[in-house]
Amino acid sequence: MHWNDVVTMALRWPEVAEATSYGEPSLKVRKRLLARLRLHDDSIVLLGVPVAEREHLIELMPEAFFCEPHYAGYDIVLARLAHIPAEVLERILERRWRSSATRRAIADFDQ
Structure with missing residues (x-):
């Protein structure tokens, strides 16, 4: 995957827009952060992943998923x-x- 693939994937959902966060490319839903690219290591910050799920993902696919101490409490x-x-x-x-889009946008997408 490349960042452009992530952008293409996300832009098919209503209310998603390209933006920047911390000076790096990001995707937002109505100004709420969806994901952010980390240019220095070509990784992506994924939000809304509970700690237990994060630990499970890291255990199952350590080549793909990881966490740094800075993000440990989130x-x-x-x-x-x-x-x-x-x-x-x-x-x-x-x-x-x-979790970020309006109910109407979700309903329109689901039709």
């Missing part, structure tokens, strides 16, 4: 774009999108 997991399966990434992003 519902966040980091993923290496070169190793994350597209279908796993899509499920994580869509869940975050559904």
Whole structure:
């Protein structure tokens, strides 16, 4: 996966827009962060991933998922774009999108 693949995946959902966060490329849903690229290591910050799920993902796919101490207290997991399966990434992003988008946007998408 590459960042452009992530952008293409996410932009098919209503209310998603390209933006920047901490000076790096990001995706937002109505100004709420969906995901952010970390340029220095080509990884992505994925929000809305509870700690127990994060630990499970890291255990199952350590080549793809990891966490740094800075993020330990948050519902966040980091993923290496070169190793994350597209279908796993899509499920994580869509869940975050559904928690951030308006009910109308979700209903329109689901039709």
